[in-house]
Amino acid sequence: MPDDLTLPPRPDFFPAPGGALPQHWSKCFGCGDDQPAGMAMTFTAGEGLEVSGRLTVAQRYQGGPGVIHGGILSVAFDEVQGMACMVLGGPVVTGHLEIDFARPIPLGSVLEFRARIDGMVRRKVYTSAEARIVEGPTAGDTVVATSRGLFLTIKPEHFAPMADFVDGVPVSPFGTSSL
Numbered sequence: 001m002p003d004d005l006t007l008p009p010r011p012d013f014f015p016a017p018g019g020a021l022p023q024h025w026s027k028c029f030g031c032g033d034d035q036p037a038g039m040a041m042t043f044t045a046g047e048g049l050e051v052s053g054r055l056t057v058a059q060r061y062q063g064g065p066g067v068i069h070g071g072i073l074s075v076a077f078d079e080v081q082g083m084a085c086m087v088l089g090g091p092v093v094t095g096h097l098e099i100d101f102a103r104p105i106p107l108g109s110v111l112e113f114r115a116r117i118d119g120m121v122r123r124k125v126y127t128s129a130e131a132r133i134v135e136g137p138t139a140g141d142t143v144v145a146t147s148r149g150l151f152l153t154i155k156p157e158h159f160a161p162m163a164d165f166v167d168g169v170p171v172s173p174f175g176t177s178s179l
């Protein structure tokens with residue numbers, strides 16, 4: 001990470017710790033409630049710049065025998081670290097994401113993710129997160145995976161060239177939500 005990073009303030013519009021965060025996009029595979037094939041992750045604000053996310057590891061997320069697929073875990077980190085950027089009040093996209101898979105995660109587990117902004121410079125937002133199993137046969141305080149990600153702030157027009165490809169009508173695009 002660069003040396004000249006700064007931290008954004010926690011804005012007044014952000015929910016109090018424990019408060020639910022809105023979906024950034026109702027059609028999102030990671031969190032959208034208008035996406036039946038999706039992962040239905042949920043998020044809450046934490047202390048300071050921290051955000052928590054939850055994922056129930058469904059049977060269909062299987063990669064190796066009995067364990068979560070690494071790509072699914074990567075989606076979850078992408079999502080929670082992106083949501084940590086919501087304190088900025090505008091949209092971001094992922095530029096770079098790296099995951100360390102530290103322990104096997106059995107199907108049926110409930111994972112809790114904690115993510116935060118570590119610092120930013122210009123449009124670059126450096127984030128990190130870790131995951132623990134909070135329900136299931138191997139639940140405990142052990143960190144089972146970690147992630148670091150670089151997000152870039154973008155203008156809403158970033159998505160304009162994709163407008164013709166949107167699947168259906170989203171009900172909660174970030175920026176018009178109740179946040």
Ligand SMILES: CCCCCCCCCC(=O)SCCNC(=O)CCNC(=O)[C@H](O)C(C)(C)COP(=O)(O)OP(=O)(O)OC[C@H]1O[C@@H](n2cnc3c(N)ncnc32)[C@H](O)[C@@H]1OP(=O)(O)O
Pocket residue numbers: 024078079080082083085086090091092093094095096122123124150152154174
């Ligand atoms: C708050 C809302 C909640 C959102 C939750 C969302 C969760 C899900 C998020 C996603 O999955 S988003 C979908 C996956 N990502 C994408 O589709 C992004 C595709 N890539 C792009 O559109 C462009 O490459 C990108 C906008 C990321 C950057 O292009 P730009 O032309 O806007 O930026 P530019 O290339 O000028 O780079 C700006 C700075 O970022 C740096 N940079 C860009 N990409 C980088 C990269 N991959 N790695 C390292 N640095 C990178 C670049 O070096 C430069 O650094 P400096 O300011 O120091 O000069």
